[in-house]
Amino acid sequence: MSPHSDHDHPATHAHGAREEKRPLLLGTRRSKLAVAQATWAAHRVTEATGRPVRLVTLSTEGDESDAPIERFGSTGVFVTALREALLAGKVDFVVHSFKDLPTAPEPELRLAAVPVREDPRDALAGPAGLPADFAGFPPGTRVGTGSPRRAAQILAVAPHVSVVPLRGNVDSRLARVSDGDLDAVVLAMAGLARLGRLADVVAPLPPETLLPAPAQGALALECRGADPATAAALAAVNDPETRRAVTAERAFLAGLDAGCTSPVAALAVREGDGRTLRLDGMVATPDGSTVLRRSLSAPVTRTEHARALGERLARMLLDAGGGDLLAAQPPVDDPRRRPAQAPHQPTTPALG
Numbered sequence: 001m002s003p004h005s006d007h008d009h010p011a012t013h014a015h016g017a018r019e020e021k022r023p024l025l026l027g028t029r030r031s032k033l034a035v036a037q038a039t040w041a042a043h044r045v046t047e048a049t050g051r052p053v054r055l056v057t058l059s060t061e062g063d064e065s066d067a068p069i070e071r072f073g074s075t076g077v078f079v080t081a082l083r084e085a086l087l088a089g090k091v092d093f094v095v096h097s098f099k100d101l102p103t104a105p106e107p108e109l110r111l112a113a114v115p116v117r118e119d120p121r122d123a124l125a126g127p128a129g130l131p132a133d134f135a136g137f138p139p140g141t142r143v144g145t146g147s148p149r150r151a152a153q154i155l156a157v158a159p160h161v162s163v164v165p166l167r168g169n170v171d172s173r174l175a176r177v178s179d180g181d182l183d184a185v186v187l188a189m190a191g192l193a194r195l196g197r198l199a200d201v202v203a204p205l206p207p208e209t210l211l212p213a214p215a216q217g218a219l220a221l222e223c224r225g226a227d228p229a230t231a232a233a234l235a236a237v238n239d240p241e242t243r244r245a246v247t248a249e250r251a252f253l254a255g256l257d258a259g260c261t262s263p264v265a266a267l268a269v270r271e272g273d274g275r276t277l278r279l280d281g282m283v284a285t286p287d288g289s290t291v292l293r294r295s296l297s298a299p300v301t302r303t304e305h306a307r308a309l310g311e312r313l314a315r316m317l318l319d320a321g322g323g324d325l326l327a328a329q330p331p332v333d334d335p336r337r338r339p340a341q342a343p344h345q346p347t348t349p350a351l352g
């Protein structure tokens with residue numbers, strides 16, 4: 001921890017040694033997954049620094065509403081509410097699912113840590129006995145997902161299945177299967193693991209078939225840029241390997257300049273000697289009729305190398321026609337998404 005306490009910090013009243021014992025306030029949404037993620041992060045921070053962490057539940061508009069998530073521009077509303085509480089000094093830091101963050105940097109905030117990643121893969125969830133690969137599904141099998149990325153990749157290998165739009169929290173999505181309403185759902189392994197629902201997983205989906213969302217399974221710990229003491233404490237839980245992987249994946253997403261509901265996927269994994277990072281990237285049409293996939297490997301020992309790798313792979317996919325493919329997609333009901341012809345779109349979170 002930094003010996004300099006931040007006297008301007010509105011949530012800070014203690015000084016010197018007492019400051020180091022003051023609990024760090026961690027803002028979280030009230031959803032079960034958000035609380036599970038925040039609790040996990042809080043334990044990691046306390047373990048690594050000896051500093052107590054107290055959860056502060058913040059209510060966000062998105063949590064109260066039943067309106068389709070698209071109406072709020074993906075998960076942006078959750079992110080915004082947490083960031084506002086942080087900037088207002090109500091909490092010291094917040095935790096986001098990294099894949100739900102817009103790619104545009106937030107100048108007053110600091111990405112203080114990316115802790116070790118959960119399983120980045122997607123999972124097929126449903127009743128035991130379900131075939132573990134989509135191609136083996138009987139025609140008309142109803143598979144639930146609200147994610148264009150997942151839908152496109154499922155339809156690419158199994159155009160005979162019926163992809164059913166789905167939203168809501170992880171428990172309610174799983175309930176659609178036990179209710180008999182759907183035959184299967186596709187969800188992130190990470191969310192299922194954090195909620196203790198791995199028993200519902202029929203099989204993890206191989207990234208060769210279903211490439212995950214950029215940064216899936218990773219968390220982003222964010223504090224105020226002007227709060228170096230909190231940043232120093234949070235740095236203790238940063239995992240450099242995870243950070244390099246998600247930096248490459250997100251640079252790929254940003255480089256494509258994709259809309260927030262575009263079918264875009266990426267996964268970076270360490271290869272061979274451990275200094276080499278392999279990045280796989282994918283762009284598809286929503287119906288899965290065209291899937292563009294490319295891979296690049298490079299020595300990556302610094303975050304900047306990872307960013308360069310992601311940017312190179314984005315250019316490679318743009319050169320292969322990925323840009324036309326994304327531009328051809330119809331605009332969705334998202335106030336932040338401009339028509340396809342519009343110039344640069346600064347915020348590009350990936351949905352699901």
Ligand SMILES: NCc1[nH]cc(CCC(=O)O)c1CC(=O)O
Pocket residue numbers: 097098099100170186187188189190191215216217218351352
């Ligand atoms: N799209 C919503 C979302 N955002 C983060 C997770 C949990 C997994 C993660 O941290 O990547 C989920 C649920 C899901 O995709 O199944």
